[in-house]
Amino acid sequence: MGTDSFSWTVEGDSCSTYSSSKTWEVLRPRGTTQASAKHIWFSGATPKHAFHMWVTNLNRLPTRDRLSAWGMQVPLSCCICSLHPESRDHIMLSCPYSLTLWSEVARRLRCVVPNFGDWLRLFIELTLLYTVWQQRNNMFFNQTLSPPLVAFKDINMQVVNSITALRTRKNFRALMQLWLI
Numbered sequence: 001m002g003t004d005s006f007s008w009t010v011e012g013d014s015c016s017t018y019s020s021s022k023t024w025e026v027l028r029p030r031g032t033t034q035a036s037a038k039h040i041w042f043s044g045a046t047p048k049h050a051f052h053m054w055v056t057n058l059n060r061l062p063t064r065d066r067l068s069a070w071g072m073q074v075p076l077s078c079c080i081c082s083l084h085p086e087s088r089d090h091i092m093l094s095c096p097y098s099l100t101l102w103s104e105v106a107r108r109l110r111c112v113v114p115n116f117g118d119w120l121r122l123f124i125e126l127t128l129l130y131t132v133w134q135q136r137n138n139m140f141f142n143q144t145l146s147p148p149l150v151a152f153k154d155i156n157m158q159v160v161n162s163i164t165a166l167r168t169r170k171n172f173r174a175l176m177q178l179w180l181i
């Protein structure tokens with residue numbers, strides 16, 4: 001059975017530099033379906049974010065590479081940046097738009113990896129992936145896109161709201177400090 005642990009350290013390397021490909025490898029649940037489910041449907045996860053992560057992990061999002069493979073006549077370029085072919089990995093990890101969001105998250109967390117941080121990181125990542133897909137769909141259907149730093153503000157608000165909902169827990173202050181200071 002594969003590992004179902006999660007960390008921003010990658011195989012013992014601390015994440016002082018950000019690597020999108022390594023992050024996806026860490027981020028995507030591996031191993032048995034049961035282990036993957038535990039990874040995604042963790043306590044405190046927002047259900048729509050968890051469902052989106054599940055679909056993303058299975059590579060079932062209707063990205064343009066998949067629409068094309070189904071025989072639809074669509075442009076292959078990324079809806080958001082138009083610079084590269086649109087695939088799951090591009091949209092979520094290497095599109096300049098999502099890279100900006102990932103780097104904002106890394107900057108905010110300063111890549112500190114304390115024990116209590118797993119929940120926070122999972123929550124942030126599910127929220128970020130969901131937000132990127134929302135923005136992609138805004139472009140696909142409405143040709144509108146929020147600037148990445150505006151989208152990050154929305155992610156920030158969701159994270160703060162979720163941490164606040166945990167204020168009776170004993171590590172609430174640590175989570176708040178990690179995210180806000």
Ligand SMILES: [Zn+2]
Nearest residue numbers: 078080081095
């Ligand atoms: Zn792109």
